[in-house]
Each structure stands twice: as structure tokens, then as C-alpha cells.
Amino acid sequence: MTDKLLNERELNFQLYEMLDTEALLERPRYADHDRAVFDATLETARGIAAEYLAPHNRKGDANEPTFDGEKVTLIPETKAAWNALAEAGFHAAHHDAEDGGLQLPEVILRTCVAYFSAANISTSGYSFLTIGSANLVKSFASDELRERFLPPMLDGRYSGTMALTEPGQGSALGDIRTTARPAEDGSYRVFGQKMFISGGDHELTDNIVHMVLARIEGAPAGVKGISLFLVPKVLVNEDGSLGARNDVALAGLLHKMGYRNTTSTVLSFGEKGGAVGYLVGEANKGLSYMFQMMNEARIGVALGASVLAYQSYIHALDYARERPQGRLPGSKDPLAPQVRIVEHADVRRMLLQQKVYAEGSLSLCLYASSLFEDSHTAPTDAERADAAELLDLLIPMVKSYPSKYGVIASDLGIQILGGSGYIREYPLEQYYRDNRLNPIHEGTEGIHGLDLLGRKLGQRGGKGYRLFLEAARASISEAAGSKQCAGLAAALNDALGILEQLSPELQAQVAADVDLGLANATAYLDLFGRVVVGWIWLRQALVAERALEAGAADSEADFYQGKLHAARYFMDWELAGLASQAQLLRAGNRLTYDMQDAWF
Amino acid sequence: MTDKLLNERELNFQLYEMLDTEALLERPRYADHDRAVFDATLETARGIAAEYLAPHNRKGDANEPTFDGEKVTLIPETKAAWNALAEAGFHAAHHDAEDGGLQLPEVILRTCVAYFSAANISTSGYSFLTIGSANLVKSFASDELRERFLPPMLDGRYSGTMALTEPGQGSALGDIRTTARPAEDGSYRVFGQKMFISGGDHELTDNIVHMVLARIEGAPAGVKGISLFLVPKVLVNEDGSLGARNDVALAGLLHKMGYRNTTSTVLSFGEKGGAVGYLVGEANKGLSYMFQMMNEARIGVALGASVLAYQSYIHALDYARERPQGRLPGSKDPLAPQVRIVEHADVRRMLLQQKVYAEGSLSLCLYASSLFEDSHTAPTDAERADAAELLDLLIPMVKSYPSKYGVIASDLGIQILGGSGYIREYPLEQYYRDNRLNPIHEGTEGIHGLDLLGRKLGQRGGKGYRLFLEAARASISEAAGSKQCAGLAAALNDALGILEQLSPELQAQVAADVDLGLANATAYLDLFGRVVVGWIWLRQALVAERALEAGAADSEADFYQGKLHAARYFMDWELAGLASQAQLLRAGNRLTYDMQDAWF
Incomplete structure (x- = not known):
């Protein structure tokens, strides 16, 4: 199986030729590491992926989690994989050594995660959800909460979830209805229902830490009245021992098309008087x-x-x-x-x-x-x-x-x-x-398109946007005079010119009429994405050309020729049509905006 | 369920406004029918779809066919649906009345099939496979074979399959290896394995008639040595009664991602001495x-x-x-x-x-x-x-x-x-x-692209191609002076111009170097398809405009406005990028052709 699990050559290219990951060793946080540590970590990740994750990828798909009204059953390989990931320290890989972590750079952790996801995206999902919720606890919870909940999340005893979505609200987080009522002891009682909560119930761990968005009674309407709560499945005593079951119930499992070995759940909070929750950070x-x-x-x-x-x-x-x-x-x-x-x-x-x-x-x-x-x-x-x-x-x-x-x-x-x-x-x-x-x-793309055109493009004076243009232009300059890459750079330069002409015009359209101006934001997002990935391909081609000039031979030469040829393909075929797409956007095409419900 | 099964208004639009289906009544074959017969047939189809097919669409997906080594088991609703379709005459709908058919026009049958497929594409698949194989028997089999096998295929006692694909051959039909050896009684003994045979085994019918492509021993290599055989699952005596089981065995079921209630099978012919097969039409x-x-x-x-x-x-x-x-x-x-x-x-x-x-x-x-x-x-x-x-x-x-x-x-x-x-x-x-x-x-698109550019575009002096251009130009002329459609026609005219410029250039490229010239045939197919569907949308818009001018109101007006608006959307957004795609093709872009295996 290992031979079909990503491709080490490709990952090394990305980590050490495209990115200068080795240079991170000069930063104080990574001074105690060396390249061998990075490589050994990746090798361990690859081994766990091959041994504990890949073999049951298909089995987990064919035998999805079941719920008998009491407990959720997963195929047993899931627990073995969880243990392997936790014991090897991957749940704490990017945390500081003093917190029990491996103090590894983000890009090394992500590459390990790439192996896990490639091998079995649904089983490894439990770990990533835990990593994400532990990050929240680490960053925003009080010392007391952190001391009680973070260590068992980092060492594999507890898992975590992110509980945002509700049945009636979907992407519109401002409409969250789950409520939190202050209790006398300073904690809260949480009431409401959450949906599509991945990893929301299972028996992999002693406890599950739900990071729940809810509205404190009386809080302002909309996004400004939402608070974050830590709501454990099982209450935890002050000495760290487990207490009673909290008032969090699994209302049911959802049955996905894929990603099946990750439970997708509907969770009910507070059906028996209120789930105990702890405010994380400040209210609202x-x-x-x-x-x-x-x-x-x-x-x-x-x-x-x-x-x-x-x-x-x-x-x-x-x-x-x-x-x-x-x-x-x-x-x-x-x-x-x-x-x-x-x-x-x-x-x-x-x-x-x-x-x-x-x-x-x-x-x-x-x-x-x-x-x-x-x-x-x-x-x-x-x-x-x-x-x-x-x-x-x-x-x-x-x-x-x-x-x-x-x-x-x-x-x-x-x-x-x-x-x-x-x-x-x-x-x-x-x-x-x-x-x-x-x-x-x-x-979704729809959400990100609005976020890009309606907010990020212009935020802080368009600083991020300018930084991107500068970075892309730097690569284009680097390719000037190159035999293999000058044509690629010219194609990217054209694409960049289209983007540069388009973006301020669209911002003006949004300023004139926000609803109409944002109507085609998804198409703009797609166009921008193709320009960004065009830039990524130019950079890969530049690295490849240099390696070939430096004398790469045999399979190494083939590897770099493949990069160059793929970059050519991208510029010719994937950027084709960019100009006509931009033309529609510049003209403020209003067809989707004008479409009437009754006409469908 | 019926309210979400296609849309009668849409089907009526297609049958009676886009097409002049009523005019078929003037043709001798349909002289005994009237519009009421067509409508009643469609109503019956809709009823069967709603009653017998839609209710188990999900159940058939969740409970796919199983094979215990002896028999294939399907959920029982499958048989009830088969019976309903057969009893209502749909397996013989387009056959002549004298053959026991309903003598209905193709387009009415297809619209009925649309209802069945919309309701449950996998259960209704058994019927369509039977209709297709019965067409072969009807068109090419000897009188004797036809008399023995066609009536039970038309009335639902037998089902049929098309057995083309083999494990080692896929789309390349010339490489079929299943062989047929002449027997003394004028029949043949068939040996070989077929794969991905839909409906290849089940217990829905007393018998299954496999239409098998095989090579008579000693036949020429390639496509010129392939013959068609009728190979029943169960032998049929001359009086029409069932005889012994033929030497056709289910080697196993394949497990599809969708379309699950249609069995997909591997069939072994001749493992016990030879499956009895009857030559259909002439050898080779x-x-x-x-x-x-x-x-x-x-x-x-x-x-x-x-x-x-x-x-x-x-x-x-x-x-x-x-x-x-x-x-x-x-x-x-x-x-x-x-x-x-x-x-x-x-x-x-x-x-x-x-x-x-x-x-x-x-x-x-x-x-x-x-x-x-x-x-x-x-x-x-x-x-x-x-x-x-x-x-x-x-x-x-x-x-x-x-x-x-x-x-x-x-x-x-x-x-x-x-x-x-x-x-x-x-x-x-x-x-x-x-x-x-x-x-x-x-x-696949790959196959059809080669067929279009390498064969059909130029066949019989490019007659078909010219007929398409004429038909499209006629619609464009029709739109001249129209308030709503002139702009749509102009967009289609541009697209047609691109196609007209491109096609002969590509033919010249193919003539110069067939392998290189056909390398981008799939992209040409896609471009041609968008032009064809652009033409379809212009025609829908023309019909809609006329109806609005004639005073369509309320929900009828909405329906036609929807057609017009959708046509606008198609011309603006779906034809965008056609010119740049054509430019790549005209330039004879050779990137896919030049790509080397070792570079991947």
C-alpha cells in the first residue's frame, strides 16, 4: 500500500525545493531540531499511515458507524489508529515542548497530516478535529480550563469537536439559537441542537470536548452576541477524574455519501435541564x-x-x-x-x-x-x-x-x-x-467568494492583495530571460493583468450596489484561484528548470520535466477563457441577479 | 412523490412546442392514434413511475443485489415494477401492432422512459436492456429465432442483455476474444468471459437472452471478424417451453457506486463444454x-x-x-x-x-x-x-x-x-x-471525440455536418428582427462561426498526422456540444418569445420568461471561452500529445 501513498519525491520537492523548510531551523523555536528530525517525523507519519490507516480505509467506508440508541460502534481499527496517532505525539505535534508537544513547524505537521488523510481521511478526521479544538482551548480558555482539559486532549485520552452548525442556520452563523444560561457556580447551562457535528459521538476516548457556539441569554442579536463554550460529554472533576455524564445527547447519526468512518451527528444539549458549559474567553x-x-x-x-x-x-x-x-x-x-x-x-x-x-x-x-x-x-x-x-x-x-x-x-x-x-x-x-x-x-465557494470580494480584497487598504501581486510579479521577473519559463511567465503576466484590471472595477461595482456587485463573486473567486495556482505552477517550473540546468539526470530529470510540462499545460489550458470570464464580470453581468424565483 | 417527478409542463413544451409531435399523427404508421392516446400513454407511464418505481429508488440503492453462489436476490419491489412495465406494454411500445406492440412513436416511448428513469434508473434499467436486445432480435435474427425469442421478450417473460465488454478489452471492441465454435446442429458453442454486463443475471424473468459479440473460430482479426450471437440463460425448446440450463454462469457481481439495483455482472460462457448460441444475421x-x-x-x-x-x-x-x-x-x-x-x-x-x-x-x-x-x-x-x-x-x-x-x-x-x-x-x-x-x-467522451473528428465530421462528404449548420442558420435567421432573441442569435452566430472556422482546420490536421491531429478531439467534442446546445436554447427562446407575444400570462408567462432567461444565461456564460478553446485547437496544441509517461 505504501507505494501508492502520496509520493515522497513530490513532498520533498514541496518542502525543500519550493519552500525552504530547512531555513526554519534557524528560528529560535526550532533551534533544537535538525533536518533529520523533520525527516524522521515524516517517516513515522508515513509508517503510521501505511500500517494503521490505509488498511481499513475501504472497510470503514463499507461499515459505517452505527448507533443503537446507547452507543456508537466503529470498526475496531479506528481505535487502534487513534492510539497510534496519539502515542506518536501527533495530537500535540505543533505544541510547545513545555506543553508536552513536539514543537514542530506547521508545515511539517501538515505534511504528516497529508499522509494520514491520503491513507484514510475519515479515521484520521477524529485527530484533526481534536487538534483544532485543542488549539481553541490552548489559545482562549482560562488557565483553569486549560489545565483541566488540554493535557488529555493532547495525549489522546480526550477528543474534541467544533460545534457550530445548527439545523436552522447553516452558513449563517449570526442566526445561532443555542443558548447559555449563567449558573450560580460561574458555569453555564447550554440548551439547543447542533447538526453535522463531525466526531460528535463515539467510544474512542474517555471524553469528548465540544467547543460550542451559543448565545448567552440577553446577548445582542447577530454575530456580536455569540460566545464560545467548552461543553464536555462527561463532566470532569477538579482533580481531573471523570464525573457524571453531562446533558449532551446524541440525537442521531447522519449518513454521508463518503467520509463515512467519521461520525456526523445531531447533538442535543440540555434536554434534561441543561448541559454544563464553560465560557471560553470573553462573552460575545x-x-x-x-x-x-x-x-x-x-x-x-x-x-x-x-x-x-x-x-x-x-x-x-x-x-x-x-x-x-x-x-x-x-x-x-x-x-x-x-x-x-x-x-x-x-x-x-x-x-x-x-x-x-x-x-x-x-x-x-x-x-x-x-x-x-x-x-x-x-x-x-x-x-x-x-x-x-x-x-x-x-x-x-x-x-x-x-x-x-x-x-x-x-x-x-x-x-x-x-x-x-x-x-x-x-x-x-x-x-x-x-x-x-x-x-x-x-x-462553500459561495461564502468564500463573498468574503473575498466583499471584504478581504479591500481590507486594510488592500494590503494583502498588493502583497500577492508583488509576489507574483517577483516570480515573473525571475523568469525573464529563462529559456523554459519565459513563455510561462508571459502567460501568467497576462492573467495577472486581467486580474489587476478586473479587481478595482468589481470593487467599484460593490460600492455602487452591494447586492448586485457581489452577485458574481463566486466567478471572481474562481478566476482569482486560477491565477494563484498559475503562479504556483510558474514557481514549480522555475525550480524545475534550475534543477535541470544543474544537471538532474534520469528519473530526476523526468521528475522536473514533468513539472515543466505540467506548468505549460496549466498556462495553456487552465488559464484559457480567463479573459472572457473577466469580460463578463467587468460588464457587470446581471443575469443571476435578475433571475426570478417564479421563472425556474 | 409525483410532484417531484420531472415536470409535465416541461415535457409538453418539448413534445408539442419544440417538436411537432402531433404532426406524427398524419403519418400512416400512427394514423390510428390521436393526441389523446399519446397523452394517456404518458399519464400511464407517469403513474407507473410514481407507483412502482419511485418508492423503492432509495431502498434499491441501500440494498443492492446479492449473489449467494446460486441465485441473485433483488428487493421484491423490482419484480413488481418489472411486471407493471411489461403488463402496460412498455417493453413493446414502439413495436408494430401486428407484433403485439403499441405502435407508438419513438419520442413518446422515450418520454415514457424519461419518467421511468427519473423515478428509478436502476430498476427500470432491466426494461431498457430488454428493449434494446429485443430490437436486435427483431431486426437481424432469423424468422425462426425471432418467433421463438421475441414474443416472450416483448411480453415480459424474458429479459435481455447486451454482452459486449470483456475483462481484457474495454472500449476496443476489435479485441474481443470470446469465441464461437460451430456445432453440428447449426448452432454454436460459445466460450469466453464478459464483464460489466448489466442485468446479466437475476430472477426477474424465466429466461435471459444475452446478445453476445464473439469471434467464430478462424474469423478475421479485428472488428471484421466479430459476429453476434443469441445465447439464452435457459435453453428453449422448439415449442417454446424451457429446457435445460445453458452453460452460462454468473462468475460474480460487481459493486457499483450508483445504479445499484441493476446487477452488473461477470459472466462465464462455456465453462462446462460450451454455451449454446445462435448466430444472429450473417457471420462477421x-x-x-x-x-x-x-x-x-x-x-x-x-x-x-x-x-x-x-x-x-x-x-x-x-x-x-x-x-x-x-x-x-x-x-x-x-x-x-x-x-x-x-x-x-x-x-x-x-x-x-x-x-x-x-x-x-x-x-x-x-x-x-x-x-x-x-x-x-x-x-x-x-x-x-x-x-x-x-x-x-x-x-x-x-x-x-x-x-x-x-x-x-x-x-x-x-x-x-x-x-x-x-x-x-x-x-x-x-x-x-x-x-x-x-x-x-x-x-466515453474520449471515444466519441475520436468518432466525431476522425470519422463523422467528414463522412459522406460532410453531409451531416452541413445539415447541422443549415439547421442552426435557419434558427438564427428566424431570430432576425426579434426583440428578445436577436441578441441570442448573434451569440450563437459567433459560436457557429468559430466552429465553422475550426472544423476544416482540424480535419486538415488529422489528414496531416492522424495521431497528433486527434490528440485534442475530446476538447473539440465539448466545443461542438456547447454550440449544439446553444442552438437548442435559441430554439427554446424563439418558442417562448412567440408564446409571450401571443399573450401567455401568469404562470405560463413565468414559464416562458424562464426559458428566455435561461437562454440568455447559456449564451453569456456557457459559450464564454469558446473562442479561446478554439484557438488552442487551431494552433494544434500538442501538450497532451508530447507528454511522456515517465514525466508523470
């Missing part, structure tokens, strides 16, 4: 806390989409290299041997599409992780601020591009295998079903 | 017989894709009209009531996309059916020949456009519902899984 600031964690969660979802796309790619490639079928159009001899399907131009087209989506998305996500890292540990304040600003601007594309194009890569994987791609005897259809969740959670 | 002409049936089968698959897209559309629309969530961007009052999501421009964009794909595809398929009808029953020989020629040219687009864009419509259905779209508690995810089969069977 819950959404801002959640937002501070969202960039990580969004990179996480996008990375999951990227690696599922990547798995679809390498399985399809493997099949295409082995499967003989038909002959090239020019071959007229029915007795000539069949060719392997990788020889057919249209199969190569599909594989190239998969490659540019999967590797472009993976590269984008790891780059975003490096910005996240820089925003915390870059040497100067200015570098940190710039990294944070650029990341914030890019997040809508980082979340949306891999989610959208990743599913297309998985779809192409099915198509390359044909009938075999459609049956559960091969893994492609599961990647497709699993990957289809990613355009939904952590914000 | 099997593939040409099969091809004569393929247009119908391809329209059938495309229609299935269209109605699954349509079901995704109406379920998503229904949800969008009922589900309140969020507010418009301009609304700043958190206490303002939530709006229904159909009010959000981006949801309307997704619904419009669904509408243009689903209704455009449905319209295209029924138009193709009317061409098929005309090719058999149009008044003059010239009209018949032209209809056949045009249909033949259009078939690659008719098959591919609905299959490709239908899945996108189903994908958008999931996205509109968000988390609810991803769970099996709602029907959207099943439509998505079911619909994903359609780009695979009856020829």
Missing part, C-alpha cells in the same frame, strides 16, 4: 475566536482535498501504466499489440489535468502553511505581519481551489479507469465520494 | 448490427443522464424555495428575517446552471429521438435520409453533452443543499452517484 467574542482558528481549519480541509486528488491521480496513473487497451488512431493492424492506455493522448490529457490540480493544490496548501508559520515565527514583526496579511487574502482561494478542482481530479480518476473506476472493487469511487465533502465544509 | 457482421442499434442506446443513456440532472434540479429548486438561510449582503439588520436561499444570487446561479444543463439536455435527447423517428417514418426518402445523416453526426454530442453536464447538474444539486446534499437522508447524493455512470457507458 466567540465568533472572533473561532475565526482566528479558521485559517488553519480551512488549510486543513483544502489539504485533505488535495491529497484525495493526489491519491486519485496516482491510482489512475498506476492503472494507465499497466492496462493495455486499443491502439493509437494511426495503427490499422488489428494484430498489432494493444498499447497501455497511458499512450492515448486523451488519457494523458486527463492525467495532466489531475497532475496540475493535485500538485498545484498540494503546493498551494503547503505554501499557505508556511505563511501561517511565518506569521508566527518569522524573524521580524514586519515579516510576520505581511505573512498574516497575505495568508488572509489567499485563504478563500486556498480553501476553494483544491476543494473544487480536487473533486474534478477524483472524477477524472474514475474516467481513466472507466467501468473499473465506477465500482467499489477499485478505490477511485471512494476518493470521489470522500472528496465531494470538501467543497461544502469550512465555507 | 456482428459489429455492424450492434452499431445500427447504438444510436438508440446512446440516446437512451443521454436521456437517463438528462433526467437525473433534471431530478437534481427540481429537488434542489424545491429545497431552495423552502429553506431560509442568511440575508442578502446589503442587509445589515441581524433581526431581519432570513431569506429563502433561492434569493441568494449564487444559489440562483447554480439553479440556472442546472436548468440550462438539464432542460438543454432533455430537449436535445428528445430532438434526437424525433430525428430517429423521422429517419424511419418521415414522408419522403430524402427527409428520411437527411434525418438519419444529421442524427448520425449529432450522436457524439447527444451522448456526451448530457452525460458530462448532467453530472455537473447533479453536483450542483448537492452544493445547493450543502451538508444536506451530502447525506443519504436527501436524494441528491444518489442522483450524483447514479449519474456518474453515464459518462462511462455507451462510449
Whole structure:
């Protein structure tokens, strides 16, 4: 199985050629590490992925969690995997050593996560949810709460969830109705129902820590009246021992198309008098806390989409290299041997599409992780601020591009295998079903389009946007005079010009009429995403060209030639149509805005 | 359930406003019918769909067929539905009255099939496979075979399959290895294995008639040595009674992502000495017989894709009209009531996309059916020949456009519902899984692209292609001077101009180097398909404009306004990028052709 679990060469390219991950060792936080530690960590992750996660990916899909009214049952491999991840320290990998963590850089943790997700995205989901909720506890909870709940979340005794969504509210967080009533002891009693809560119940851990958004009675309406609560499944005594069961009940499991081994739950809080909850941070600031964690969660979802796309790619490639079928159009001899399907131009087209989506998305996500890292540990304040600003601007594309194009890569994987791609005897259809969740959670394209055009593009004077343009122009300049990359840079330069002309015009449209001006925000998001990934591909091509000039040979040369050729493909085929798409947007096309409900 | 089963108004529009189905009554074959017969037939079909098919669509998905080594078990509703379809005469609907058929026009049968597929595409699959194989028996089998096998296929006692694909061959039919050895009694003994045979085994009927492609021992290599055989599951005595079990064994069931209640089988012929098979028609002409049936089968698959897209559309629309969530961007009052999501421009964009794909595809398929009808029953020989020629040219687009864009419509259905779209508690995810089969069977886009550019575009002096251009130009002329449609016609005219410039250049590229020239054939197919569906949308708009001018009011006016607005959407958004796509093709972009296996 390991041979089809991502591709070490590709990851090394991203970590050490595209990014200068080794340079992180010069920063004080990582001074005690060396490259060998990074590599050993990745090797451990790969081993756990191969041994504990990949083998039951299909089994977990075929035997989804069940609920008998009392308990949730998962296939037993889930618990073994949870233990392996926890014992190897991955739940605390990015935490400081003094908190029991491995004090590893974000980009190393994310690459480990890439292995886990590639092997089994639903079983490893329990860990990522726990990592995310532990981040909230660590960052915003009181010392007392942190001391009581964080250690067992980091060492694998407790798991965690993020409980935002409710049946009546969906993406509109301002309409959350779950309420919290102050109790005499300073805690709260929480009442309400949450839906689509991943990992919301199971027997993997002694306890589950729900991070719940709720409205304190009497709080202001809308987003300004939402607070964050820690609501454990089982109450925890002050000495850390487990107490009574809290008033949190599993109302039912939801039955997903994919991602099946992660429970998706409806949770009822307070049906028996009120669930005990503890306010995290200050009242009415819950959404801002959640937002501070969202960039990580969004990179996480996008990375999951990227690696599922990547798995679809390498399985399809493997099949295409082995499967003989038909002959090239020019071959007229029915007795000539069949060719392997990788020889057919249209199969190569599909594989190239998969490659540019999967590797472009993976590269984008790891780059975003490096910005996240820089925003915390870059040497100067200015570098940190710039990294944070650029990341914030890019997040809508980082979340949306891999989610959208990743599913297309998985779809192409099915198509390359044909009938075999459609049956559960091969893994492609599961990647497709699993990957289809990613355009939904952590914000749909519709939400991110509004966020990008309505908010982020202009925020803080358009600083993030300018930083992106500068970074892209720097790569274009770098390619001037290059034999292989000058044409690619010219194509990106054209695309960048389109974006630069378009963006202020759209901002003016929004200023003139916000509802009409934002009507096509999703199309703008898609256009921006393709420009960003075009830039990522130019950068990959630049690295590849340098390596070839430095004498890369044999399989190494093939690897870099593949990068260059994929970049050419991206510029020619994936950026085609950008100008006409921009033209529709510049003209303020109002068709979707003008459409009437009654006309459907 | 009926209220969400297609839309009668839409079907009437297609049958009686876009097509002049009533005019068929003037043709001798339909002289004994009247419009009331057509409508009553459709009403019966709708009733059976609602009563016998829709109620177990989800159940059949959740409880797929099982094989215990002896027998295949299906949920019992499958048999009840089979009986209802057979008893109402739908297996013989298009056959002549003297053969026990209802002697109905193709387009009425197809519309009935649309209801059945919309309600339950996998259960109704057994009927369509039987209809297709009965067509082969009727058209090419000897009188003796026809008398023995056709009546029980038409009245529901026997079912049928098309057994083409083998494990080692896939789309390359010339490489079929199943062999047939002449026996002394004039029959043959068949040996080999077939794969992905839909409906290949089950207990719905007393017998299953497999129409098997095989190579008579000593036949020429390649496509010229393939013959067609009728191989029953159970031998049939001359008096029509059932005899011994034939040497056809179910080697196993395949487990599909969707379409689950149709068995997908691996069949072994001749493991115990040879399966008795009867040659159909002449030796070595099997593939040409099969091809004569393929247009119908391809329209059938495309229609299935269209109605699954349509079901995704109406379920998503229904949800969008009922589900309140969020507010418009301009609304700043958190206490303002939530709006229904159909009010959000981006949801309307997704619904419009669904509408243009689903209704455009449905319209295209029924138009193709009317061409098929005309090719058999149009008044003059010239009209018949032209209809056949045009249909033949259009078939690659008719098959591919609905299959490709239908899945996108189903994908958008999931996205509109968000988390609810991803769970099996709602029907959207099943439509998505079911619909994903359609780009695979009856020829992938890759196959149809080669067929279009390498063969059909130029066949018989490019007659079919010229007929299409003339038909499209006639619609453009019709729109000249129209207030609502002139702009749409101008957009289509531009697209047509792009196609006209491109096609001969690509033919020259193919003539110069067939392998290189066909490398981007799939992209050409997609471009051609968008032009064809653009033409379909212009025609729908023309009909709508006339109806509005004639005074359509209230919900009728809304219906026609919807058609006009959707046509505008198609021209602006779906034809955008056509020019840049054509530019890549004209330039003979060789990136997929030049890509090397080792570079992936």
C-alpha cells in the first residue's frame, strides 16, 4: 500500500525545493531540531499511515458507524489508529515542548497530516478535529480550563469537536439559537441542537470536548452576541477524574455519501435541564475566536482535498501504466499489440489535468502553511505581519481551489479507469465520494467568494492583495530571460493583468450596489484561484528548470520535466477563457441577479 | 412523490412546442392514434413511475443485489415494477401492432422512459436492456429465432442483455476474444468471459437472452471478424417451453457506486463444454448490427443522464424555495428575517446552471429521438435520409453533452443543499452517484471525440455536418428582427462561426498526422456540444418569445420568461471561452500529445 501513498519525491520537492523548510531551523523555536528530525517525523507519519490507516480505509467506508440508541460502534481499527496517532505525539505535534508537544513547524505537521488523510481521511478526521479544538482551548480558555482539559486532549485520552452548525442556520452563523444560561457556580447551562457535528459521538476516548457556539441569554442579536463554550460529554472533576455524564445527547447519526468512518451527528444539549458549559474567553467574542482558528481549519480541509486528488491521480496513473487497451488512431493492424492506455493522448490529457490540480493544490496548501508559520515565527514583526496579511487574502482561494478542482481530479480518476473506476472493487469511487465533502465544509465557494470580494480584497487598504501581486510579479521577473519559463511567465503576466484590471472595477461595482456587485463573486473567486495556482505552477517550473540546468539526470530529470510540462499545460489550458470570464464580470453581468424565483 | 417527478409542463413544451409531435399523427404508421392516446400513454407511464418505481429508488440503492453462489436476490419491489412495465406494454411500445406492440412513436416511448428513469434508473434499467436486445432480435435474427425469442421478450417473460465488454478489452471492441465454435446442429458453442454486463443475471424473468459479440473460430482479426450471437440463460425448446440450463454462469457481481439495483455482472460462457448460441444475421457482421442499434442506446443513456440532472434540479429548486438561510449582503439588520436561499444570487446561479444543463439536455435527447423517428417514418426518402445523416453526426454530442453536464447538474444539486446534499437522508447524493455512470457507458467522451473528428465530421462528404449548420442558420435567421432573441442569435452566430472556422482546420490536421491531429478531439467534442446546445436554447427562446407575444400570462408567462432567461444565461456564460478553446485547437496544441509517461 505504501507505494501508492502520496509520493515522497513530490513532498520533498514541496518542502525543500519550493519552500525552504530547512531555513526554519534557524528560528529560535526550532533551534533544537535538525533536518533529520523533520525527516524522521515524516517517516513515522508515513509508517503510521501505511500500517494503521490505509488498511481499513475501504472497510470503514463499507461499515459505517452505527448507533443503537446507547452507543456508537466503529470498526475496531479506528481505535487502534487513534492510539497510534496519539502515542506518536501527533495530537500535540505543533505544541510547545513545555506543553508536552513536539514543537514542530506547521508545515511539517501538515505534511504528516497529508499522509494520514491520503491513507484514510475519515479515521484520521477524529485527530484533526481534536487538534483544532485543542488549539481553541490552548489559545482562549482560562488557565483553569486549560489545565483541566488540554493535557488529555493532547495525549489522546480526550477528543474534541467544533460545534457550530445548527439545523436552522447553516452558513449563517449570526442566526445561532443555542443558548447559555449563567449558573450560580460561574458555569453555564447550554440548551439547543447542533447538526453535522463531525466526531460528535463515539467510544474512542474517555471524553469528548465540544467547543460550542451559543448565545448567552440577553446577548445582542447577530454575530456580536455569540460566545464560545467548552461543553464536555462527561463532566470532569477538579482533580481531573471523570464525573457524571453531562446533558449532551446524541440525537442521531447522519449518513454521508463518503467520509463515512467519521461520525456526523445531531447533538442535543440540555434536554434534561441543561448541559454544563464553560465560557471560553470573553462573552460575545466567540465568533472572533473561532475565526482566528479558521485559517488553519480551512488549510486543513483544502489539504485533505488535495491529497484525495493526489491519491486519485496516482491510482489512475498506476492503472494507465499497466492496462493495455486499443491502439493509437494511426495503427490499422488489428494484430498489432494493444498499447497501455497511458499512450492515448486523451488519457494523458486527463492525467495532466489531475497532475496540475493535485500538485498545484498540494503546493498551494503547503505554501499557505508556511505563511501561517511565518506569521508566527518569522524573524521580524514586519515579516510576520505581511505573512498574516497575505495568508488572509489567499485563504478563500486556498480553501476553494483544491476543494473544487480536487473533486474534478477524483472524477477524472474514475474516467481513466472507466467501468473499473465506477465500482467499489477499485478505490477511485471512494476518493470521489470522500472528496465531494470538501467543497461544502469550512465555507462553500459561495461564502468564500463573498468574503473575498466583499471584504478581504479591500481590507486594510488592500494590503494583502498588493502583497500577492508583488509576489507574483517577483516570480515573473525571475523568469525573464529563462529559456523554459519565459513563455510561462508571459502567460501568467497576462492573467495577472486581467486580474489587476478586473479587481478595482468589481470593487467599484460593490460600492455602487452591494447586492448586485457581489452577485458574481463566486466567478471572481474562481478566476482569482486560477491565477494563484498559475503562479504556483510558474514557481514549480522555475525550480524545475534550475534543477535541470544543474544537471538532474534520469528519473530526476523526468521528475522536473514533468513539472515543466505540467506548468505549460496549466498556462495553456487552465488559464484559457480567463479573459472572457473577466469580460463578463467587468460588464457587470446581471443575469443571476435578475433571475426570478417564479421563472425556474 | 409525483410532484417531484420531472415536470409535465416541461415535457409538453418539448413534445408539442419544440417538436411537432402531433404532426406524427398524419403519418400512416400512427394514423390510428390521436393526441389523446399519446397523452394517456404518458399519464400511464407517469403513474407507473410514481407507483412502482419511485418508492423503492432509495431502498434499491441501500440494498443492492446479492449473489449467494446460486441465485441473485433483488428487493421484491423490482419484480413488481418489472411486471407493471411489461403488463402496460412498455417493453413493446414502439413495436408494430401486428407484433403485439403499441405502435407508438419513438419520442413518446422515450418520454415514457424519461419518467421511468427519473423515478428509478436502476430498476427500470432491466426494461431498457430488454428493449434494446429485443430490437436486435427483431431486426437481424432469423424468422425462426425471432418467433421463438421475441414474443416472450416483448411480453415480459424474458429479459435481455447486451454482452459486449470483456475483462481484457474495454472500449476496443476489435479485441474481443470470446469465441464461437460451430456445432453440428447449426448452432454454436460459445466460450469466453464478459464483464460489466448489466442485468446479466437475476430472477426477474424465466429466461435471459444475452446478445453476445464473439469471434467464430478462424474469423478475421479485428472488428471484421466479430459476429453476434443469441445465447439464452435457459435453453428453449422448439415449442417454446424451457429446457435445460445453458452453460452460462454468473462468475460474480460487481459493486457499483450508483445504479445499484441493476446487477452488473461477470459472466462465464462455456465453462462446462460450451454455451449454446445462435448466430444472429450473417457471420462477421456482428459489429455492424450492434452499431445500427447504438444510436438508440446512446440516446437512451443521454436521456437517463438528462433526467437525473433534471431530478437534481427540481429537488434542489424545491429545497431552495423552502429553506431560509442568511440575508442578502446589503442587509445589515441581524433581526431581519432570513431569506429563502433561492434569493441568494449564487444559489440562483447554480439553479440556472442546472436548468440550462438539464432542460438543454432533455430537449436535445428528445430532438434526437424525433430525428430517429423521422429517419424511419418521415414522408419522403430524402427527409428520411437527411434525418438519419444529421442524427448520425449529432450522436457524439447527444451522448456526451448530457452525460458530462448532467453530472455537473447533479453536483450542483448537492452544493445547493450543502451538508444536506451530502447525506443519504436527501436524494441528491444518489442522483450524483447514479449519474456518474453515464459518462462511462455507451462510449466515453474520449471515444466519441475520436468518432466525431476522425470519422463523422467528414463522412459522406460532410453531409451531416452541413445539415447541422443549415439547421442552426435557419434558427438564427428566424431570430432576425426579434426583440428578445436577436441578441441570442448573434451569440450563437459567433459560436457557429468559430466552429465553422475550426472544423476544416482540424480535419486538415488529422489528414496531416492522424495521431497528433486527434490528440485534442475530446476538447473539440465539448466545443461542438456547447454550440449544439446553444442552438437548442435559441430554439427554446424563439418558442417562448412567440408564446409571450401571443399573450401567455401568469404562470405560463413565468414559464416562458424562464426559458428566455435561461437562454440568455447559456449564451453569456456557457459559450464564454469558446473562442479561446478554439484557438488552442487551431494552433494544434500538442501538450497532451508530447507528454511522456515517465514525466508523470
